[in-house]
Amino acid sequence: EVQLVESGGALVQPGTSLRLTCEASGFTFDDHAMNWFRLIPGKGLEWVSGINWNSGNIAYVDSVKGRFTISRDNAKNSLYLQMNSLRVEDTALYLCAKGLYSMTTLTAFDSWGRGTLVTVSS
Amino acid sequence: IVMTQSPATLSVSPGERATLSCRSSQTISTNLAWYQQKPGQGPRLLIYGAVARATGVPARFSGSGSGTEFTLTISSLQSEDFAVYYCQEYNNWPPYTFGQGTRLEIK
Numbered sequence: 001e002v003q004l005v006e007s008g009g010a011l012v013q014p015g016t017s018l019r020l021t022c023e024a025s026g027f028t029f030d031d032h033a034m035n036w037f038r039l040i041p042g043k044g045l046e047w048v049s050g051i052n053w054n055s056g057n058i059a060y061v062d063s064v065k066g067r068f069t070i071s072r073d074n075a076k077n078s079l080y081l082q083m084n085s086l087r088v089e090d091t092a093l094y095l096c097a098k099g100l101y102s103m104t105t106l107t108a109f110d111s112w113g114r115g116t117l118v119t120v121s122s
Numbered sequence: 123i124v125m126t127q128s129p130a131t132l133s134v135s136p137g138e139r140a141t142l143s144c145r146s147s148q149t150i151s152t153n154l155a156w157y158q159q160k161p162g163q164g165p166r167l168l169i170y171g172a173v174a175r176a177t178g179v180p181a182r183f184s185g186s187g188s189g190t191e192f193t194l195t196i197s198s199l200q201s202e203d204f205a206v207y208y209c210q211e212y213n214n215w216p217p218y219t220f221g222q223g224t225r226l227e228i229k
Contacts (some may be wrong), residue, residue: 039206044220045208045210047218047219059216061217107159108210114162
């Protein structure tokens, strides 16, 4: 059974940092691109960042470029999101997801975690 | 690419049919997925490739369309189907783009 478990969310002040972790199990982690998404109440789902299987292809939504860094450790079956210079508008439930298709970034997402809540407020 | 879902809210009685629409601003072939979102849970993949049901998804869920116009149909609504539904394109990356969602509520 595929499992994705996010952690690291917290209530923080603007300008501070957080590191989110997604621990994966039940599938061959290094065969799949992995992505972070966020769910904002009243606004819906937004893709945040993605990384291909060998970390050779990485991308971010424009609003987080230069502030967030995605990474993965295939030996630990883990995905990370380093979030710096956090803003109030980064407040959301952050979820990681596994691509349906292996070895490609052009995919739907068949497994999702339950998310970790990030609240940025002064 | 901009994904536009309609309606924003759909009120339907249990046992009736629900039809949800998704339009893309550019052609995306059949690189479209539909998800169901319930509070406290991650999204559940329902449909990929515009028409293929994901593993374990009941046959009452069906997808259609290609190019820029897509539809998710739920043939006979069950109580557990009332949720928010999102479409997502994956024709190009980055980024992935979602529609704003359709809330399916009990009439």
